[in-house]
Amino acid sequence: MEFNEFNHSFHSLRFSSFCDWRHNLRNCDDAPTLKTLLLIATIITFIISLLTLTILCWKLNYRSSTCNKSWKIYEWSSIELILFWITIYCLFRGLHTFTIALDLFTNHVILRASFYEISFIPGFYLVLIYLTNIFRLIPKLSFNQTSNRKSNIKTICIPKDKQSTIIFWFSCIFTTLSLTCSSIIRGYSIIYPKKSFFIITTLLDTINLIIRLFLGFCLIYYGRISVNLTNQSMILAGIDDIKDINNCDSNSNLNMNHTNILNKLHVHKMQIFNIICGITFIFYSFINIVQMIFFKDLIHNPYFEMFDFSTLIFGTPLFTLILVIAILLPNVLKKKRMLYYLFKKVNYGKIL
Numbered sequence: 001m002e003f004n005e006f007n008h009s010f011h012s013l014r015f016s017s018f019c020d021w022r023h024n025l026r027n028c029d030d031a032p033t034l035k036t037l038l039l040i041a042t043i044i045t046f047i048i049s050l051l052t053l054t055i056l057c058w059k060l061n062y063r064s065s066t067c068n069k070s071w072k073i074y075e076w077s078s079i080e081l082i083l084f085w086i087t088i089y090c091l092f093r094g095l096h097t098f099t100i101a102l103d104l105f106t107n108h109v110i111l112r113a114s115f116y117e118i119s120f121i122p123g124f125y126l127v128l129i130y131l132t133n134i135f136r137l138i139p140k141l142s143f144n145q146t147s148n149r150k151s152n153i154k155t156i157c158i159p160k161d162k163q164s165t166i167i168f169w170f171s172c173i174f175t176t177l178s179l180t181c182s183s184i185i186r187g188y189s190i191i192y193p194k195k196s197f198f199i200i201t202t203l204l205d206t207i208n209l210i211i212r213l214f215l216g217f218c219l220i221y222y223g224r225i226s227v228n229l230t231n232q233s234m235i236l237a238g239i240d241d242i243k244d245i246n247n248c249d250s251n252s253n254l255n256m257n258h259t260n261i262l263n264k265l266h267v268h269k270m271q272i273f274n275i276i277c278g279i280t281f282i283f284y285s286f287i288n289i290v291q292m293i294f295f296k297d298l299i300h301n302p303y304f305e306m307f308d309f310s311t312l313i314f315g316t317p318l319f320t321l322i323l324v325i326a327i328l329l330p331n332v333l334k335k336k337r338m339l340y341y342l343f344k345k346v347n348y349g350k351i352l
Contacts, residue, residue: 021309022116023190025100034309038101041313042094048317049090052324056083078133079327082126089122090320097313113190114183123316124175127215127277128168134219134226135164141229156225175211178204202292209288216281223274230267272326276319287311 021038025031059080076084096119099105105112135158159167182204189197287308291298298304 021100021305023100023113025103035101037309037313038097041317042098042101044314044317045090045094045097048321048324049087049094052083052087052090055324055328056080056087059083078129081129083324083327085122085126085129086320086324089119089126090317092119092122093316095119109191110184110187113187114180117179117183117186121176121179124179124215125172127219127281128171128175130273130277131215131218131222132164132168134222135159136161137226138222138229141226141233158222171211175208178208182208205288205292209285209292212281212285216278216285219274219278219281223270223278227267227270227274230270269326269329273323276322276326280316280319284312 021028021034025034028034060076073081073084092115096115099112099115138156138158139161182201185197185204186201189201291308
């Protein structure tokens with residue numbers, strides 16, 4: 001069965017001329033332009049996926065020299081799991097935009113309609129992995145609350161390690177089931193436009209919206225706490241002093257300065273993750289709230305639809321690319337610094 005001429009989605013329950021570009025471009029007035037933009041977004045997303053996969057393979061190969069189990073996924077570190085799910089996320093998002101742009105699988109309505117929401121599941125996984133790591137990191141750094149009188153953090157409501165694991169797996173399973181069920185029911189609503197399907201999808205969309213908002217605020221709130229505790233712990237340990245490389249007069253000072261710079265870079269990486277992931281979840285949740293409340297007024301508004309289209313198709317790859325650069329930057333600078341320190345060491349040995 002092909003897509004009907006009039007799309008019966010959440011927004012088009014009463015307005016049959018709505019352009020639901022997430023599932024079909026046939027009812028869109030600017031279908032050729034949207035098709036071109038979707039193909040451009042597909043290329044960008046696939047490039048980011050390939051870049052992330054290359055970084056993941058490079059990190060695994062680098063670790064394989066000291067560990068024979070580097071290619072076993074249960075032995076991976078959290079950053080390697082995040083890179084893995086970023087790769088899957090970009091791959092799924094690229095396949096979705098590619099499918100819509102070329103109008104593929106027109107005879108498989110449910111598969112095509114459900115692919116949009118299912119493509120976001122890997123993104124939830126990487127955010128949950130990172131947030132769980134924050135929950136496990138904060139108690140390890142909380143000793144600074146009693147050792148530093150200047151700390152403004154008094155009490156932190158945070159789940160314990162075992163509770164964090166349970167919450168993580170429950171959230172992963174619930175997110176997978178809810179998004180999958182919502183996408184399948186949405187596919188059936190396209191074939192059989194019934195009010196019951198509309199009510200179920202609206203309920204599931206509301207639940208997922210609340211979850212995204214909660215995750216966004218948790219990333220910003222607990223992420224800020226983890227960054228503050230990390231900075232205070234670095235000050236307490238005396239590893240926050242970064243000197244000019246040219247003023248380092250010995251190899252030990254060079255190595256210590258190198259370590260301090262890398263620690264600062266990892267803290268900045270945490271800040272980027274907190275800001276990008278948190279604001280992204282809150283921003284897109286806000287857009288969905290506006291759509292759910294004012295969909296009658298916005299259904300024929302071309303400016304809002306173009307804004308929604310551009311932020312979703314090009315905004316998410318941009319944010320993902322920033323995360324990948326934040327992960328890659330410390331490793332690149334580490335290699336660059338090692339070469340520079342090696343050069344300094346050779347010159348220092350010649351002087352002696």
